[in-house]
Amino acid sequence: MAELPFPLPDLGEGLIEATVLDWLVAEGDQVERNQPLVEVETTKSSLELPSPQSGKVLKLYGAPGDVIKVGEPLIVFEVPDDTAGIVGTVPSEEAPKRRVRLSANLDED
């Protein structure tokens, strides 16, 4: 297994930091992609951050009330070695689907 850190992303509108309001996951939890991870508050609004990927939560940075700057560590995931750090996504193997049927007169062969 490999560790994959996820820093606080750029939340837009020139915001440079956010305050942790409430963690929605705990260390040791298995999370899915897009599952809400944490509620944070900026000077503009409060919002939930979705998980960028699936994996096990290894470490959380910051208790409720702590301020985290954009780019600083927010969470560390544990992911399988063969998928850590890749660019893109692992293709899923699906049963082949078709719409085109073939027809031929092979008699002359």
Added chain:
Amino acid sequence: MSETLTVSNNGVAPGASATLELSLQGALNLALDELLAEDPKALVLGEDVGTLGGVFRVTSGLAAKHGAERVFDTPLAESGILGMSIGLAMAGFHPVPEVQFDGFAYPAVNQIVCQLARMNYRSRGAVPMPVTLRVPSFGGIRAPEHHGESLEALFAHVPGLKVVSPADPQQGYSLLKAAVRMPDPVIFMEPKSRYWQKGLVVTEAAANLGTADDGGDAPSSAEITGAGLTDAGLTGARIARPGRHLTLVAWGAMVARCLQVAELAAEDGIDVEVLDLRWLKPIDADALATSVGKTRRAVVVHEAPRTSGLGAEVAQIITERCFGTLKAPVERVTGFDVPYPSGDLEDEYIPNIDRILFGIQRVLEYKRG
């Protein structure tokens, strides 16, 4: 037999079963591990290949096992990676550099074309370039721009280079070993969308157990031949699936797709042969002539854009060798003449099952005159 095993059983316990189930990334990792063990001049270098073990984990664990002076990270500068490899080869090393993604081979093209490919010719054979450049290639993983390119025609056009692409874990293991042992520069195009699919791999250690056509743990002679562990198997194309009515010619990730298409075509009574070209320079013209000489129909499939793609070369070789017996012009099913698209459009760009079936149908219904 035991002496043989001590030479090349790295990573495989003696007496272990004849075959291992590995992903392509695992098979390439095993091949590099064994190459580093057998050849003290072999080196692995590139961005993130050392500490991280490569973005696709192909070099995972190699730095820890073989030393950070033999498996090492380079600056983010592809021209420098190739320039360093050329210098190391001149000094007697056998470098296996990696360019992290196909699209980042472009900054290294000057070193590849003007130096790597020509040094042997320029020196009248005094300075060979035993360099194998690994390039995670082709599309299919929803990656951003410059991460889904098909460069085979570009490099196949350069005299002095060899170009090869493995289709599955066994081919990855066998062809990477063959490439690194060659005295020539080889562009090794790994189909990144196939990195995670597993398959059985006959290792050289297992093959060295001897054939056991009468049963037992060792692979049969047919398995050893199919694995490409013989000299003949390492330099040419291979029949991935035999058939009678039509030949699908493919390489890299398109081989697996063509095998799916062949199964679907069989439902309609069309018996399709799938020829895995493997070596894209030099092309195994005899294998093309033998296959299409039998089936008399051919469709070539590649991800790269159509114009001046390698499909044109394959079609011309078939035409030269099989003109008298061909039932129809050779059909091409390819990517389009556009920059490789973003992930959302990838499935429209890469030849899909229906487009390949359409290509087959066009050949089947072709009428002369």
